[in-house]
Amino acid sequence: MKKLKDKLYEIIFEADTRAGKMFDLILLVIILLSVALVMLESVPAIRENNHHILKILEWAITVIFTIEYLLRIFIVKKPFRYILSFYGIIDFLSVIPT
Numbered sequence: 001m002k003k004l005k006d007k008l009y010e011i012i013f014e015a016d017t018r019a020g021k022m023f024d025l026i027l028l029v030i031i032l033l034s035v036a037l038v039m040l041e042s043v044p045a046i047r048e049n050n051h052h053i054l055k056i057l058e059w060a061i062t063v064i065f066t067i068e069y070l071l072r073i074f075i076v077k078k079p080f081r082y083i084l085s086f087y088g089i090i091d092f093l094s095v096i097p098t
Helices: 002-013 018-041 044-075 079-083 086-095
Strands: none
Touching: 002 018, 002 044, 018 044, 044 079, 044 086, 079 086
């Protein structure tokens, strides 16, 4: 379990590794996709014709960010310190609106 936590910590928190860079890139793409979905949903014709798929995608993104947030809490040595940190609060706020 310790090795898994160490590996996940390296991927999630260390952006100077290949895996860390890839993780950050994937998160950035998901964030941009989320913004694009909000923009599409603000267009009445698109929202009316694609409401179901937009909701599914919104929930999928929320699940991804929730898993990422829970993983961050799981792998840090002091979970409450992370939860109350600037980035912990930002992560929490990213999943709460849905």
